[in-house]
Amino acid sequence: MASPELDALTQALARLPGLGPRSARRAVLHLVKKREGTLEPLLKALEAVSEKLSTCSICGNVDTADPCGICTDPRRDDSAICVVEEVADLWALDRSKLFSGRFHVLGGRLSALDGVRPEDLSIDQLVARIEKGGVDEVVLAMNATLEGQTTAHYLAEQLETFPLRITQLAHGLPVGGELDYLDEGTLAQALRARRPVA
Amino acid sequence: MASPELDALTQALARLPGLGPRSARRAVLHLVKKREGTLEPLLKALEAVSEKLSTCSICGNVDTADPCGICTDPRRDDSAICVVEEVADLWALDRSKLFSGRFHVLGGRLSALDGVRPEDLSIDQLVARIEKGGVDEVVLAMNATLEGQTTAHYLAEQLETFPLRITQLAHGLPVGGELDYLDEGTLAQALRARRPVA
Helix, strand or coil: CCHHHHHHHHHHHHCCCCCHHHHHHHHHHHHHCHHHHHHHHHHHHHHHHHHEEECCCCCCEEEECCCHHHHHHCCCCCEEEEECCCCHHHHHHHHCCCCEEEEEEECCCEEECCCCCCHHCCCHHHHHHHHHCCCEEECCCCCCCCCHHHHHHHHHHHCCCCCEEEEECCCCCCCCHHHHHCHHHHHHHHCCCCCCCC | CCCCHHHHHHHHHHCCCCHHHHHHHHHHHHHCCCHHHHHHHHHHHHHHHHHHHHEEECCCEEEECCCCCCHHHCEEEEEEEEEEEEEHHHHHHHHHHCEEEEEEEEECEEECCCCCCCCHHHHHHHHHHHHHCCCCEEECCCCCHHHHHHHHEEEEEECCCCCCEECCCCCCCCCCCCCCHHHHHHHHHHHCCCCCCC
């Protein structure tokens, strides 16, 4: 595998999450062996994405159109905005197909440790979207981490003055969770938020 | 992730060995988030490989030049040819840096089940290379499978008439192998090929 081009391709692939140097080499071998079926489609797909990729100027989603497919989808409900930390979170929630409103990507979470302050997140854009009117509910879908919850708390304070329903994702036992294996924090949340049996 | 371009990229990546739909999605997200650092280099590397990729007309290696880097390397020893089943095997042996001769890729293994006959492999090309002269040793580096060994046996017969040293890779315990966990076939090979202790 002396060729610098193949080495460069291996290194570029090895930088993807989930692939290491070894599996990247296997992937390259697969690409060069089944050239028509794998290399050319991958190249075309990358070119198409690279050409058209942009960040949605409304919600911060990454898509091949601006505004993104979610912001322009007429079937979606304008009255609810789900606020997430990252694009990955938006995609994860969107895959569940359970939220039919719009999204807003903050671009991170407040973090004293990493020096992320409110002005580093797209909070002003969110407030501007709400000020335009028509929004009844804001779902704070931050991660259930200390920083995520701090961010949610800060956002809730910022949005207090608007006539809005501000909600957050429920915390508790994950599906399939066994009490014996869950951490105390989760158990405490689940116990604190216990509900009457139907 | 409504965009067809991003979906196509996810599907193209998911076809690589070691990546499934889930990890391909994570990889796409990584590519779009760190566009300059990952997407563009990967695109360039793929383009370079796609443009130049070819199969070496001498040994069957896949490289960005024909003849390949190994066949044209003047530091390599012309008198030894290591015969392997697939390009992956060549790369694996070459990485070990322990064989300094040339290689020959058969392009598969004899297999009654898969209908692979001698004329489907590059055996004639191997014989032609040997007939040209200058080759003292042929290393049969087939896989230690039934089909690999059948192929090695067939090749040994075909090359019998040449004034050559025909060798094959040693079979026995792999490094780190524990007797308790090894299959009987390996143990039998290791026992049969036992050597006097230095």
